[in-house]
Amino acid sequence: MRFDNFDLNLLVALDALLDHRSVTRAAAQLNVTQSAMSSSLKRLRLALGDELLVQSGRGMVPTAGAEQLAPLVREQLLRIRSLISSATAFDPATSTRRFRLAASDYISTVLLVPAQRRLAQLAPGVGLEIAMPTTGTSERLGKGEFDLLLTPREFAAKGHPYDRIFEERQVVVGCSTNPLLQGPVTLEAFTDAGHVAVRFDGRNTFIENALEELGLSVRIEVIAPSFVQVPYFLPGTRRLALMHERLAHQMAQILPLAIAESPVAVPLMQEVAQYHSARSGDAGLAWLRGLIQQVVRELEDV
Missing domain, CATH: 3.40.190.10 (Periplasmic binding protein-like II)
Incomplete structure (x- = not known):
């Protein structure tokens, strides 16, 4: 094929088509008509000599060649966008990004x-x-x-790549009247108490993984879908939670909470921006x- 006559905008259409495997959804993403996206697919098939997407029942399935192209096209589009961004001065005072x-x-x-x-x-x-x-x-x-x-x-x-942001400690948190927090929390009290834990999309967080790696098992009474909800399940109960120290101190300003050192040597959490x-x-x-x-x-x- 001749690249001097190739419309690079077709790569954007190809990326959307291979991502959605649907002319209709790809058109919606790029805010074009379905007929315009069908035309782009036709031009891509002609230019690349590959069907790219073939009808299968009610859906479309990528060809082997399209499967190989998909990550390469996505990567090159990202690099082109990054090149344009780096060549364009960024003015925070006027940017609407x-x-x-x-x-x-x-x-x-x-x-x-x-x-x-x-x-x-x-x-x-x-x-x-x-x-x-x-x-x-x-x-x-x-x-x-x-x-x-x-x-x-x-x-x-x-x-x-990523930037290191900060290190975070884990502390034990419970209701301010919880007798388990009236002095140093022992390992026995920590493991015997009911706990509030967090899972995202069925996946353990850093804290739960750290406890598993230390071979510790605690009795989980509540599984919360987010970290901020955890302290709300503590007041008026004898439950404990292992929480990020910065968040624990913020939440203790608005809820009746007590904070104690953890009897468990949980490693420092390295937070990054990737x-x-x-x-x-x-x-x-x-x-x-x-x-x-x-x-x-x-x-x-x-």
């Missing part, structure tokens, strides 16, 4: 909320779109669907990463 982040409610509460306040001062037109992590978050980062993934290092996607390798030269993303690091330093100085 919306950054897409994957972050738990824990890191959103302790870091992104104060970062957003600084963002509103320095870049009033810039927005944040934050999604809770799921089992597919790393794959979505690899597809370029997120600008940043804020996560414990253990859950970072392979093959992509981005796609193709976006290393993204000027806007570099600015946001720098802002996050600045906010972390300011919070640690308080």
